[in-house]
Amino acid sequence: MSKSAASLSRRLFAETLGTAFLLAAVVGSGIMAERLSGGNNALALLGNTLPTGAILTVLILIFGPVSGAHLNPAVSIAFALRGELPWRRAPGYIAAQIVGSIIGVWAAHLMFELPVWQVSLHIRTGAGQWFAEFVATLGLLLTILGCVVRTPAAVPYAVGLYITSAYWFTASTSFANPAVTIARSISDTFAGIAPANIIPFIGAQLLGMIVAVGAARWFWR
16 A cells, blocks of 8 residues: 555544544433433533533544544535645545544444444424534634634544533534434434434534634635
């Protein structure tokens, strides 16, 4: 294997493994939170929020030096649009993220002794939810792109903090990630989303990403 091929393999495996851990945390903490909250939805959401923000910080610190720790197709497309990720690598990144996210969901199901294959019945739809996903993704990409320009070392912490807060100020609880959206449709748990609701969520996420890329070029020349 050539050096470049080995490097690409490491990058793709890092994206797969990182996204798997992210989804294991999102879905697993949702299951645990729902079981322990005694029917208190606010407490369950808090129990889902804190582990997600924490694991994002850790994963970006671990895998950032390997692949950039995008862990999100919207982030990979944004960096490709900015010329910071070769377009030929973007499909591999996106595929790795989707595969990893599905593996992470299945891992969470296995850990909690639930059926591995599920289809979510959790309805998340409506103009408010779609706008929330636009806002969530716009804010996430601005957080990343703004920090990359001025304080790259702050990216892991800024992303973790942003997602922690966005869980609470967005009506959709801030998916802000097409791979996460797809994977959560195969988990009929606290974090799930019905498959029929995926397309509008992803459309809103990609629109938020495009606006963020344009805004970043204007803000940080």
